[in-house]
Amino acid sequence: MEQFVFFGGKGGVGKTTVSCAYAHRCARDGLRTLVVSTDPAHSVSDVFDQRFGDEPESVADVDRLDAMEIDPEDEMQRHLTEIREALSEQVSAAMVSEINRQLEMSHGTPGAYESALFDAFVDVMRTESEPYDRVVFDTAPTGSTLRLLGLPEFLGDWIDRLLYKREQSIDLFEKAAIGDMEPRRLLEGDPVIERLNERKEFFEYAGETMRTDAAFFLVLNPDQLSVNETERAIEAFTERDLRVRGLVANKLTPSPDEGEQGRGARYLREKVETERERLAQVREGFDPPLVAEIESRTTEVRGDVLADVAASLDVEP
Amino acid sequence: MEQFVFFGGKGGVGKTTVSCAYAHRCARDGLRTLVVSTDPAHSVSDVFDQRFGDEPESVADVDRLDAMEIDPEDEMQRHLTEIREALSEQVSAAMVSEINRQLEMSHGTPGAYESALFDAFVDVMRTESEPYDRVVFDTAPTGSTLRLLGLPEFLGDWIDRLLYKREQSIDLFEKAAIGDMEPRRLLEGDPVIERLNERKEFFEYAGETMRTDAAFFLVLNPDQLSVNETERAIEAFTERDLRVRGLVANKLTPSPDEGEQGRGARYLREKVETERERLAQVREGFDPPLVAEIESRTTEVRGDVLADVAASLDVEP
Structure with a gap:
């Protein structure tokens, strides 16, 4: 299996x-494993009954397993602060106030959260993965962030154009400032150009790693909406030349006892039957194989039920 | 009840x-009613077993009821085409190609879909609502689009600044073009300024109407995720000075028969009990009242079951 494994949905x-x-x-099988959650509800902390933060930390009682939780809202705020600090050294005070307004606005726009999430998990891949054989994410790029991924050439192209414009404007500035050597210096260690190149490399790294060292699985529930969404998600991956390795069907309705009679049994049988048809449709109609069928539980999945759930996963560690 | 009723979730x-x-x-109660769906899965067509498009059309067998379906993807494409056509008359051919690249990019960014959806339903409110006593939407502004709504002052402010910059640049252009009267004419019927003002008015109308002539309901399911999301949604509305009128709990698990025994009955009883606790939590912890509790059905809700479902809604027509 690849180093990076994503469970989307x-x-x-x-x-x-x-x-x-x-x-x-994976950890029980001997692999040094990190599980990374981006769920703002801190559900990894719930599963292991232990608080995790934004740095990898050992899971108590499970050898070789570390966990961390990233909060995209926090990431967005940190991002904002970082840009502000960088700016205050690079531009005039008047510009800072103008740029601050624009920044506040852009962080309020739809999509800012998704972009921050994408940045956050690519950051983990780059800076935290080295000590691990396996890094498992409880998310995967979705439709609109996949577009970001699929556009490295386009983005690169766009950044190249920005770079060109910026060089042009510095050039003009230099011509206007005859005898003053300041502008040439600006081009050489130009902080804006440096920043743009950083972003370009960031997306190149993300695209390359996702193509060569990552496996994607999609988790679905046996309802029509989830099946339809899974179909769209598979298409979105395919469009970006990424392959979905397998599908995990979760929260299947359990059957009643064989002889059970009554309103409850009738309701469950009808439901189980409908779900069965839907999964047959998934098995026949979708390219990635169905690698797990996991029944719904009335109790929350905690540490001791994990091995049970893992046993239903037909996925190599 | 207000003219516009939104069911979000x-x-x-x-x-x-x-x-x-x-x-x-509402229609059976004598109101001329329009139901507007933004669901790309065409579920309104499924409910009434009749195809609807992006213009209001009578629902067969139901007096006074019209329906229409908006596809935000189509809206996005139309939007793109409109801008392109408008541009080709206003700027040079070289600019058109540059702007086209930027447009393609912006339509690929996260959030473009949500913004198109918001535009689409505000358009319906402005241009289609006149003949109706009641317009019902199967969506409501979400977190990030509510931000757009909540920012009319901010946006107005921002547009004012853009207008100011644009006037300044035309002014400079005019000073540079001594003896040429072209630039002044450009400012007066300026198509860019006109377009910016249109957008400003659009957001003002949206904010005003949502505040004074709209009622918002949120639909939730009795699982923890849905309850948490509903809590966040209520907060988002409150932050924008909008009030959620009521909550609709849908897809409640039915109880088994009283004497029913077996695996199925046990599973359902536990599930019903968990859901009951969750709804109690909603009733006590959330400000908007729970106005409906609707049981899950194994068959799809079609025309003949609608009256049944409506009967469980404690919402005035």
């Missing part, structure tokens, strides 16, 4: 449970 | 079902 399908179960199994 | 909670049931009841 819509909110509520059970990505965190499946990710923890898989990570737990 | 996450995908899959049953917004379309609840919206159709409520609209159906």
Whole structure:
């Protein structure tokens, strides 16, 4: 299996449970494993009954397993602060106030959260993964962030154009400032150009790693909406030349006892039957194989049930 | 009740079902009613077993009820085409190609879909609502689009600044073009300034109407994720000085028969009990009242079940 394993899917399908179960199994199988959660509800902390923060920390009682939780809201705020600090050294005070307004606005726009999430997990891949054989994420890039991934050439192209414009404007500035050597110096250690190049490399790294050293699984529930969304998600991956390795069906309705009679039994049988048809449709219609069918539990999945859940996963560690 | 009624909530909670049931009841009660769906899965067409498009159309067999379906993807494409056409008349060919690149990019960014959705439903409010006593939407502004709504002053302010910059640049241009009267004419019928003012008015209208002539309901399911999301959604509304009128709990697990024994009955009883506790938590902890508790059905909700569902809604028509 690749070093990076992603379990994607819509909110509520059970990505965190499946990710923890898989990570737990990898660790038991001897791999140094890190599970990374981006769920703002801190559900990894719930699963292991232990608080985690934004640095990897050992999971008590499970050898070789570390966990960390990233909060995209925090990441967004940190991002904002970083840009502000960098700016205050680079531009005039008047510009800072103008740029601050624009920054506040851009962080309020739809999509800022998703972009921060994407940045956060690529950062983990780059800076935290070195000591681990396996890094498991309870999220995967979605439609719109996949577009970011799929556009490295486009983005590179765009940044190149920005760089060109910026060089042009410095050039003009230099011509205007005859006898003053300041502008040439600005171009050479130019902090804006440096920053743009950093972003370009960031996206190149992300695209390259996702293509060569990552495996993507999608978690779904046996309802029509989830099946439809999974179909769209598979298409989005395919469009970006990424392959979904397998599908995990979670929260299947359990059957009643064989002889059980009554309103409850009738309701469950109808439901189980409908779900079965839907999963047949998934098995036949979708390219990635169905690698797990996990039944719904009325109790929350905690440490001791993890091995159970992991056992239903037909995924190599 | 206000003219505009919104049923918001996450995908899959049953917004379309609840919206159709409520609209159906309004129409039966004598109100000229329009139900507007933004669900790309065309579920309103499924409910009434009739195809609808992006213009209001009578629902067969239900007097006074019209329906329409908006596809935000289509809206996004239309938007793109509109801007392109407008541009080709206003700027040079070289600029058109540059702007086209930027447009393609911005339509690929996260959030473009949500913004298009918001534009689409505000458009319906402005241009289609006149013949109706009640317009029911199977969606409501979400966190990030609520921010757009909550920022009319901010946006107005921002547009004012853009206008000021644009006037300044035209002014400079005019000073440079001594003896040439072209630039002044440009400022007076300036298509860019006109467009910016249009957007400003659009957001002012949206904010004003949502504050004075709209009622918002949130649909939730009795699972923890849905309850947490509903809490966040209520906060987002409150932050924008909008009030959530009521909460609709949908897809409640039905109880088994009283004497029923077996695995199925045990599973359902535990599930019903957990859901009951969660709804108690909603009733006590959340400000908007719980106005409906609707049981899960194994069959899809079609025309004949609508009256049934509507009967569980404690919402005035």
